[in-house]
Amino acid sequence: MRAVIPFLYENSPFYRARFDRLGQTPANDRGVEDLEKWPVIDKSEMMEDVSQFPPWGNYTTVTDEIWGQRGWMLFSSSGSTGTPRPFRYTHVDRVQWAWANARGMHAIGFRKGESAFIMSGYGPHVFAWGVQVALETLDLPCIPGGGMDAKARANIILRFKPTILVCTPSYALHMARVMQSLGYDPAQSSVCTILVGGEPAMGIDATRTRIENLWGARLVEFYGCTEVSPHVGGYSCSAVPRKGEPVSTHLMEDIQIWETVDPETRKTTAPGTRGLTVCTSLNSESSPQLRFLVGDYATLTHERCTCGRTHARARGSFAGRSDDLINLRGIKMYPVQVEEAVRAVPGIGDEYEIVLMRDTAGLDIMTIVCEHGDHTDGVIANRVADEIRIRCEIRADVVFNPMGTLPKTEFKAKRVRDMRGT
Ligand SMILES: [Zn+2]
Numbered sequence: 001m002r003a004v005i006p007f008l009y010e011n012s013p014f015y016r017a018r019f020d021r022l023g024q025t026p027a028n029d030r031g032v033e034d035l036e037k038w039p040v041i042d043k044s045e046m047m048e049d050v051s052q053f054p055p056w057g058n059y060t061t062v063t064d065e066i067w068g069q070r071g072w073m074l075f076s077s078s079g080s081t082g083t084p085r086p087f088r089y090t091h092v093d094r095v096q097w098a099w100a101n102a103r104g105m106h107a108i109g110f111r112k113g114e115s116a117f118i119m120s121g122y123g124p125h126v127f128a129w130g131v132q133v134a135l136e137t138l139d140l141p142c143i144p145g146g147g148m149d150a151k152a153r154a155n156i157i158l159r160f161k162p163t164i165l166v167c168t169p170s171y172a173l174h175m176a177r178v179m180q181s182l183g184y185d186p187a188q189s190s191v192c193t194i195l196v197g198g199e200p201a202m203g204i205d206a207t208r209t210r211i212e213n214l215w216g217a218r219l220v221e222f223y224g225c226t227e228v229s230p231h232v233g234g235y236s237c238s239a240v241p242r243k244g245e246p247v248s249t250h251l252m253e254d255i256q257i258w259e260t261v262d263p264e265t266r267k268t269t270a271p272g273t274r275g276l277t278v279c280t281s282l283n284s285e286s287s288p289q290l291r292f293l294v295g296d297y298a299t300l301t302h303e304r305c306t307c308g309r310t311h312a313r314a315r316g317s318f319a320g321r322s323d324d325l326i327n328l329r330g331i332k333m334y335p336v337q338v339e340e341a342v343r344a345v346p347g348i349g350d351e352y353e354i355v356l357m358r359d360t361a362g363l364d365i366m367t368i369v370c371e372h373g374d375h376t377d378g379v380i381a382n383r384v385a386d387e388i389r390i391r392c393e394i395r396a397d398v399v400f401n402p403m404g405t406l407p408k409t410e411f412k413a414k415r416v417r418d419m420r421g422t
């Protein structure tokens with residue numbers, strides 16, 4: 001922190017303006033104990049900044065000159081909910097990133113003799129590229145799976161027999177169904193481990209179990225975000241979930257400081273209590289961030305783990321981003337809660353959609369669209385509605401589509417369709 005705070009002050013006009021506004025100077029900071037005096041930064045501040053200073057914004061420490069000298073890759077938020085926020089990372093960070101992710105993979109248990117198949121479109125998203133550079137660092141062979149459809153990818157799995165799949169959780173479900181439709185049992189395939197990122201799944205027991213059972217493989221995750229790379233941030237503990245305890249995701253505290261804050265007050269929450277994740281990245285040339293609100297719900301603990309590690313871990317993994325919050329007539333819930341409800345009823349397909357609408361009387365209503373073999377079955381619809389009522393304290397309409405008719409997404413599944421403003 002003694003290094004990163006003066007570095008930010010000198011190299012990021014966004015942070016310098018912030019420090020000046022707060023009346024803080026870099027020299028006042030002694031260490032982690034001073035962290036709490038810095039207000040948490042969220043995405044909206046970055047969006048404002050990039051609108052004001054297009055196209056890059058001032059929230060990173062990369063200048064055009066650095067980008068020209070040692071730029072590695074541009075990553076970007078999708079921009080589907082506003083101005084895309086770009087992050088230019090350098091080769092210095094690529095090396096850090098590769099080693100941090102390689103450590104995560106080694107901890108998960110990846111060893112020589114394995115090979116990975118990355119089922120990603122290789123867009124400007126950190127997950128696949130972070131995995132790619134780490135596989136190189138570990139000297140593990142890799143099959144890049146960009147630019148091919150699900151059937152072509154299924155054929156790669158069957159012919160070339162990778163032991164590790166890398167994808168989003170929803171794509172792991174989709175790919176298993178594609179294998180089945182081709183007449184193969186994914187559980188009989190070469191795949192032993194599925195490394196996922198981009199969506200909560202490890203912490204949703206029913207989803208994790210469904211993927212693991214379909215593939216006869218173990219599910220593990222990388223946790224992180226574009227803003228506070230270059231590192232995985234979090235990786236599944238391979239010891240805990242096999243011993244009947246909740247899953248745990250370890251965080252790399254030697255290169256990042258992780259905290260949780262209260263969603264309303266944004267004050268630090270005590271270890272063991274639920275809050276939103278906040279990260280300070282200490283070791284980045286391109287995007288060091290001081291208390292960036294990553295914004296996933298998590299319960300962090302610093303107790304020594306069964307595996308022996310003492311770095312903080314998220315007990316039960318992560319439960320979705322706070323900006324996914326659904327507010328329906330003042331009742332607040334997360335898509336994860338709906339997912340748990342949908343998964344609780346046997347026979348429901350893997351895909352589902354949450355549709356929010358305003359009816360003619362001006363009342364906001366929620367409809368859950370899911371898939372079922374007999375899509376007229378009212379009894380099962382009622383069961384799903386009951387599960388939703390138990391978890392979300394709200395009545396939802398449940399509509400069934402025939403199996404396999406809801407759209408499949410390769411990257412983050414878009415589960416919520418909010419049509420209330422239209
Ligand atoms: Zn552990």
